[in-house]
Amino acid sequence: MRYGGGRRRRMLLQPFLVLCATVTGLGLLMLALRPLDPPPIKIVYAKDFQLVDSNSSDFDVGDGTLMEKPPPATSQPCATVEEMGNDFVNGLAVKETLRVRRIIEQHFVLNGAARVRDLPSDQFCSHGFVLGKTAEAGFGNEMYKLLSAAALSIMLNRRKLVMRTDDFEKPSQTNVLCSNWKEWEQPIIWFQGTNDAVASQFFLKNVHPQMRVAAYNLFGDPQVLGSQPNVFGELMRVLISPSKDVEAAVNWVIGGAENPDISLHMRMQTNRSIRALQAVISCIRKAIKSQHLMSRPKIVVVSDTPSLFKSLVPNISEFAEVMRFDYEKFKGKMLESLPKLDFRAKDWGPAPRWVAFVDFFLASRARYAVVSGAQRRVGTTYAQLIAALAAAHNLGDNNNNNKTSGRRFSFFSSFQSNLLTDGLKNQIGWGHVWNRYAGPLSCPNQSNQCAFTPLLPPAWWDGLWQSPIPRDTKRLAFYGVQLSGFGNVDNNFLQNYCNSRKTVVRTVTYHL
Numbered sequence: 001m002r003y004g005g006g007r008r009r010r011m012l013l014q015p016f017l018v019l020c021a022t023v024t025g026l027g028l029l030m031l032a033l034r035p036l037d038p039p040p041i042k043i044v045y046a047k048d049f050q051l052v053d054s055n056s057s058d059f060d061v062g063d064g065t066l067m068e069k070p071p072p073a074t075s076q077p078c079a080t081v082e083e084m085g086n087d088f089v090n091g092l093a094v095k096e097t098l099r100v101r102r103i104i105e106q107h108f109v110l111n112g113a114a115r116v117r118d119l120p121s122d123q124f125c126s127h128g129f130v131l132g133k134t135a136e137a138g139f140g141n142e143m144y145k146l147l148s149a150a151a152l153s154i155m156l157n158r159r160k161l162v163m164r165t166d167d168f169e170k171p172s173q174t175n176v177l178c179s180n181w182k183e184w185e186q187p188i189i190w191f192q193g194t195n196d197a198v199a200s201q202f203f204l205k206n207v208h209p210q211m212r213v214a215a216y217n218l219f220g221d222p223q224v225l226g227s228q229p230n231v232f233g234e235l236m237r238v239l240i241s242p243s244k245d246v247e248a249a250v251n252w253v254i255g256g257a258e259n260p261d262i263s264l265h266m267r268m269q270t271n272r273s274i275r276a277l278q279a280v281i282s283c284i285r286k287a288i289k290s291q292h293l294m295s296r297p298k299i300v301v302v303s304d305t306p307s308l309f310k311s312l313v314p315n316i317s318e319f320a321e322v323m324r325f326d327y328e329k330f331k332g333k334m335l336e337s338l339p340k341l342d343f344r345a346k347d348w349g350p351a352p353r354w355v356a357f358v359d360f361f362l363a364s365r366a367r368y369a370v371v372s373g374a375q376r377r378v379g380t381t382y383a384q385l386i387a388a389l390a391a392a393h394n395l396g397d398n399n400n401n402n403k404t405s406g407r408r409f410s411f412f413s414s415f416q417s418n419l420l421t422d423g424l425k426n427q428i429g430w431g432h433v434w435n436r437y438a439g440p441l442s443c444p445n446q447s448n449q450c451a452f453t454p455l456l457p458p459a460w461w462d463g464l465w466q467s468p469i470p471r472d473t474k475r476l477a478f479y480g481v482q483l484s485g486f487g488n489v490d491n492n493f494l495q496n497y498c499n500s501r502k503t504v505v506r507t508v509t510y511h512l
């Protein structure tokens with residue numbers, strides 16, 4: 001195992017972290033694990049129990065060869081963001097999400113911390129684990145690390161102490177596309193660098209059918225946009241809940257009234273672009289209209305730039321009731337116990353970090369819609385996760401696969417026209433929900449857009465209007481993936497790449 005200097009230093013600290021994180025599966029600052037209902041009387045061990053018959057699937061994953069998608073109709077060489085969003089008009093894919101909800105619930109009843117931590121030591125040690133670990137990046141990125149671990153745990157139906165690490169951010173070393181992880185023998189797997197919704201969906205193109213089947217069962221078919229289950233929302237629904245203090249702060253804002261109808265997240269990075277505000281106000285109006293909300297709906301506003309409230313709240317108040325968490329007015333225990341740090345204030349704003357947790361759980365109470373606006377990056381991981389959790393909260397178990405029952409829930413992205421001069425080309429980060437649409441099929445010079453947005457950010461370019469930017473084509477090449485101009489994957493090329501490369505196995509052994 002070779003690590004750079006900085007990483008080596010961090011590794012030394014980790015045995016303790018690893019154990020703690022492993023026992024709880026997923027431990028997270030200020031988040032309490034929600035205990036699931038007691039397991040069914042007859043306890044079945046994960047090893048003997050296949051929740052997902054991993055050799056068969058509802059999906060025909062074939063040999064991994066996709067049908068080449070047809071070129072877009074010649075009359076229209078490109079699409080606007082709203083046109084791209086038409087695949088997601090129906091909000092949540094109810095039937096698919098309920099199917100995945102059952103898989104997730106059963107998985108965590110059997111393999112969740114509530115049961116596993118009480119196993120006798122020999123059984124505990126023969127269990128396999130996937131490790132989720134957070135450090136100090138943003139809320140959304142860290143949450144995605146935990147959720148990717150949980151997703152992997154489900155796909156693999158897991159679970160001396162040897163851990164196999166796989167760093168997704170090192171394309172020449174990661175085994176995400178080339179290895180059959182179901183055959184890995186190390187009891188702990190740590191899939192590193194999974195900052196967004198993309199990493200765990202890479203398994204959709206793994207060269208081993210068994211891995212593809214597992215990934216399709218969880219994430220759906222990437223070619224059929226709009227049918228993807230709300231995987232991360234459902235994982236959060238089972239795995240996280242606010243600590244008492246955070247919940248108290250959320251309830252303080254809501255004040256015993258009904259939950260908000262719509263949440264607005266504005267990622268402004270201290271910028272107060274008037275055009276961003278104007279665009280998002282009309283986007284909120286569209287959300288109200290599309291969800292048929294009656295007069296004066298309740299809207300929660302959260303932002304990294306509190307100074308924005310002054311210019312935004314009066315205007316929204318003309319047609320809606322506005323709520324927000326004003327941490328300076330909140331006299332809770334946390335204010336006294338946690339020091340205020342100016343840590344990465346430019347990126348996350350001046351509020352203390354715990355405010356991001358309150359804002360997150362407050363905004364995820366939205367009943368009908370989440371709207372994401374920004375100065376530059378629309379649909380960040382934070383906004384995605386708010387929308388995903390809110391959608392999961394709103395999907396009742398008793399929807400009985402009835403698409404018309406239950407509330408409709410939608411996620412909207414608001415783009416002011418100046419962000420779209422070059423189309424979506426500037427949504428370059430993989431953590432941004434529209435990145436997979438940022439290529440040449442995105443029209444330049446668009447007017448303001450308020451687009452329906454996928455709850456599960458896509459990781460590939462299989463949809464009609466999806467196309468890669470050159471930066472991503474280059475990046476994928478390092479993973480052995482050759483993308484066509486429209487983003488199709490050359491599977492033969494990938495298979496040859498996998499055959500020819502040396503498998504990298506990195507393990508860490510802990511001496512306890």
Ligand SMILES: *[C@@H]1O[C@H](CO)[C@@H](O)[C@H](O)[C@H]1NC(C)=O
Nearest residue numbers: 050052053054055056209210
């Ligand atoms: C699934 O396939 C693998 C190898 O292809 C085989 O070893 C295993 O027994 C199969 N499992 C089931 C449940 O059929």
Ligand SMILES: *[C@@H]1O[C@H](CO)[C@@H](O)[C@H](O)[C@H]1NC(C)=O
Nearest residue numbers: 270271272273375376418419
């Ligand atoms: C704010 O954002 C707008 C639009 O993205 C940009 O033109 C402007 O320069 C930014 N202002 C500051 C102070 O960063």
Ligand SMILES: *[C@@H]1O[C@H](CO)[C@@H](O)[C@H](O)[C@H]1NC(C)=O
Nearest residue numbers: 274277278281311312314315
């Ligand atoms: C808010 O309303 C005021 C007064 O009508 C107007 O001058 C301002 O431009 C509006 N702001 C936005 C963001 O629309």
Ligand SMILES: *[C@@H]1O[C@H](CO)[C@@H](O)[C@H](O)[C@H]1NC(C)=O
Nearest residue numbers: 399400401402403404405406
């Ligand atoms: C689905 O739900 C709607 C509204 O609750 C109801 O009118 C309809 O009859 C239901 N359909 C089925 C097939 O249960």
Ligand SMILES: *[C@@H]1O[C@H](CO)[C@@H](O)[C@H](O)[C@H]1NC(C)=O
Nearest residue numbers: 420421422423443444445446
């Ligand atoms: C977009 O608008 C700019 C400025 O108005 C113009 O120069 C450019 O040609 C337009 N691009 C397209 C593809 O229409």
